[in-house]
Amino acid sequence: MRLRRIVADRLLISFSFAAVIIAIVPLASILFDVTAKGITAINWDFFTMLPPTPLPGAVGGLGNAIQGTLILVSLASAIGLPVGLFSGVYISEYGGNWYGSSIRFLGDVLVGNPSIVFGIMGYVLLVLPLQSYNTLAGGFALGVMMMPIISNTTAEALKLVPNSLREASMALGVRKWRTTFVIISNARAAVATGALLAVARVMGETAPLILTAGISTLWFSGLNQPAASLTYYIYYFATSPFPNWVSLAWGAAFVLIVTIMIINVAVRVVTRGARAHA
Amino acid sequence: MLSGEMKDLEKPAEHGVAHWGADEKPKIQVQNLNAWYNQKQALFDVNLYIKPNMVTAMIGPSGCGKSTLIRCLNRMHEMVIGARVEGQVLLDGLDVYGPNLDPVDVRRRIGMVFQKPNPFPNMSIGDNVVAGLKLTGVRDKAKLGEVTRRCLERVYLWDEVKDELKRSGASLSGGQQQRLCIARALAIEPEVLLMDEPCSALDPTATAKIEQLIAELKQSYTVVIVTHNMQQASRVADYTAFMYLGKLIEFDETAKLFENPSEQLTERYITGKFG
Secondary structure, three states, rough: OOOHHHHHHHHHHHHHHHHHHHHHHHHHHHHHHHHHHOOOOOOOOHHHHOOOOOOOOOOOHHHHHHHHHHHHHHHHHHHHHHHHHHHHHHHHHHHHHHHHHHHHHHHHHHHHOOHHHHHHHHHHHHHHHHHOOOOOHHHHHHHHHHHHHHHHHHHHHHOOOOOHHHHHHHHHHOOOHHHHHHHHHHOOOHHHHHHHHHHHHHHHHHHHOHHHHHOOOOOOOOHHOOOOHHHHHHHHHHOOOOOOHHHHHHHHHHHHHHHHHHHHHHHHHHHHHHHHHO | HHHHHHHHHHHHHHHHHHHOOOOOOEEEEEEEEEEOOOOOOEEEEEEEEEEOOOEEEOOOOOOOOOHHHHHHHHOOOHHOOOOOEEEEEOOOOOOOOOOOOOHHHHHHHEEEOOOOOOOOOOOOOOHHHOOHHHOOOOOOHHHHHHHHHHHHHHHHOHHHHHHOOOEEEOOOOOHHHHHHHHHHHHHOOOEEEEEEOOOOOHHHHHHHHHHHHHHHHOOEEEEEEEEEOHHHHHHHEEEEEEEEEOOOEEEEEHHHHOOOOOOOHHHHHHHHOOO
């Protein structure tokens, strides 16, 4: 009996360990590949120049794609952050009724929604009427995609604040809306974490942009014009037969991964600081 | 009005409140109070009189409704989802559930201290004391400083924390935190102070300090304290109410209730036969 227990124990540990390796190897190899092949494409021109022609020896970069991604993500944040934050506050602090719980359920469904669906929405609402792929539609699609993510993480963060603090505030004769600010202030690290992770998440999206912002070989030229983006350029250049384009795609992937990694590290630093303070 | 009051006084008289003068007005008068959590009724027809500048204690076994009762007094009960109240709570004769009183104003006149010390963890000690003032729009720095000092002195915390007012309120010991919470409640200058088992999370030394404080506070405030500790009730309270299963069983002067209770149930409880 004892032997059986030891064997079962060892077997389970070995399986878990093997599973970790199986999960990590592809991830590590992606990181390694992207870094090895991407870093060689990174130079000053990469950040400052427009995409090159596919001719051998043509020089260029993805400056417009970096610019476009920044503009798209800023637009998305401007749309998605306020709506997401306020609806998260509503769900946690005021939504103790059927209305609140249905919004919550809807949020869960939307988080799991295929991202192309947000692209279709942007296409129907903003691309068709304007008769052109455009930056606004891209920012809108990404922004709508951010809303349920931020709403859910905000609601979760606020629910973690002990009810005793709400009672402490209310018992001092503080109004409900002001009490809500006290609660938000107590959860600000977790709320900021959720918001930043949502930004990082949409920054890596391609599908919603294909149908909305489209792609552009030029610098940003207005919200009603198409915009370049790193993710779309990765898709566009990586599938091309031209070596200089493929190399830029690797570079773009590298820049994107590093940026998202920086955001994640920033989140960790922010939350650690907040915990030390509390 | 007078005849109405006389009639209202009949009920506690049944339980033997002897020293209730005809011209004496209760600070808080609870009339036919019923309270529910969703379908579950927690209070049944409670009638109670709370005298001004006295300490009134609520005792009874867990789940008897004593916490629910005091949470009904300052309209904190309704903060729980599904909670409901019927009946009247008169504060100086004014119904706190009436249309003319804003619950926010009720809570400013009836302060509350909770079972577990709950200072705001992201505020400093000083900011905690004046949180109620700051959050309701008081900006005057001099006044805030003066209130901080006066309230901390009142709870004998000033000497212990005066050099570290900027530190987080959560960094204090449990007993200090609870005194900080009392100072915070006093800062908004309430008339009544409700204390929901304020010592149950504290050690004996800290408990003794709070009890001493309660005895002093009744000079300026009307104090209602919930406790599951009968010795504590007999030490600090002038009047004691015994509750059981959501009903007020007996209400009397503390000495009378403990030494010569009118109800058999009270006697069985205070002699430790149940609960």
